[in-house]
Amino acid sequence: MPIVSKDPLVVGRVIGDVLDPFESSIPIRVTYNNRDVCNGCEFKPSQVVHQPRVAIGGVDLRNLYTLVAVNPDAPSPSNPSLREHLHWLVTDIPATTGPSFGNEVVAYESPRPTSGIHRIVFVLFRQLGREKVYAPGWRQNFNTREFAELYNLGSPVAALYYNIQRENGSGGRRLYSSSS
Numbered sequence: 001m002p003i004v005s006k007d008p009l010v011v012g013r014v015i016g017d018v019l020d021p022f023e024s025s026i027p028i029r030v031t032y033n034n035r036d037v038c039n040g041c042e043f044k045p046s047q048v049v050h051q052p053r054v055a056i057g058g059v060d061l062r063n064l065y066t067l068v069a070v071n072p073d074a075p076s077p078s079n080p081s082l083r084e085h086l087h088w089l090v091t092d093i094p095a096t097t098g099p100s101f102g103n104e105v106v107a108y109e110s111p112r113p114t115s116g117i118h119r120i121v122f123v124l125f126r127q128l129g130r131e132k133v134y135a136p137g138w139r140q141n142f143n144t145r146e147f148a149e150l151y152n153l154g155s156p157v158a159a160l161y162y163n164i165q166r167e168n169g170s171g172g173r174r175l176y177s178s179s180s
Contacts, residue, residue: 008039014161017072018084018121018144022155026065026095027057028124030160037122042163048120051088051099051108056124058095064127065093066153067102068144071111073118086142087111087120091133105135111164121161125153 009015015022030037031053037043056065067090074085087109093102111120123144133151136142148154 009159009161012040012119012161014072014119014121014159017119018070019123019156019159020145022157022159024156024158026124026126026157028122028158028160029053029055030122031055037160037162039161040163042165043120044167045110045112045164046167048164049110054098054122056093056095056098061094061096063095064091064130065095065102065157066091066125066127066133066151067093067099068123068125068147069108070121070123070142070144071113071118072121073113073116074140075114077116077118082140084121084142084144086136086139089133089135091127092130103133105133106139109139113164113166115166117163117165119161120164121159123156124158125155126157128152 005011007015009019032043032048037052054067067088068086069088070084070086072084073080074082086106089106090099090102090104093099111118125148131151
């Protein structure tokens with residue numbers, strides 16, 4: 001009988017689509033308007049317009065972290081040809097603090113899915129030291145694994161994800177019937 005994982009990152013295919021298996025070792029808390037992000041929970045686009053508050057655990061301020069937020073389901077889960085879409089990239093975040101104490105390399109961009117249920121994945125890496133990280137030329141087709149390899153970040157130390165889909169009645173085409 002196959003072993004079925006109860007790890008929400010495996011169940012939600014974050015492990016596989018975005019990350020390789022890893023052991024979480026640092027607490028991370030992501031909050032939109034006082035509501036915590038928990039793996040697999042759902043947010044509406046109107047709830048994630050502004051960048052979230054992020055609290056990173058740890059005890060030693062000399063330890064620095066990189067935070068990446070991506071959408072592996074762009075432009076749609078059935079055809080993720082732009083996988084991954086980079087929503088946020090912050091480096092040099094000291095332990096026990098958050099992104100406002102780091103270096104924002106790519107500004108937060110709120111998710112605006114057009115079709116299907118998308119996952120927004122926050123990944124935290126521990127840095128070996130301060131390193132100049134260059135902003136990618138574009139947000140689409142970002143690759144978290146390749147980014148981590150390029151900057152010698154190793155395996156993630158934490159990850160979280162939530163689901164999001166288009167809100168009813170927002171965007172898209174509306175059909176009007178003309179009555180004569």
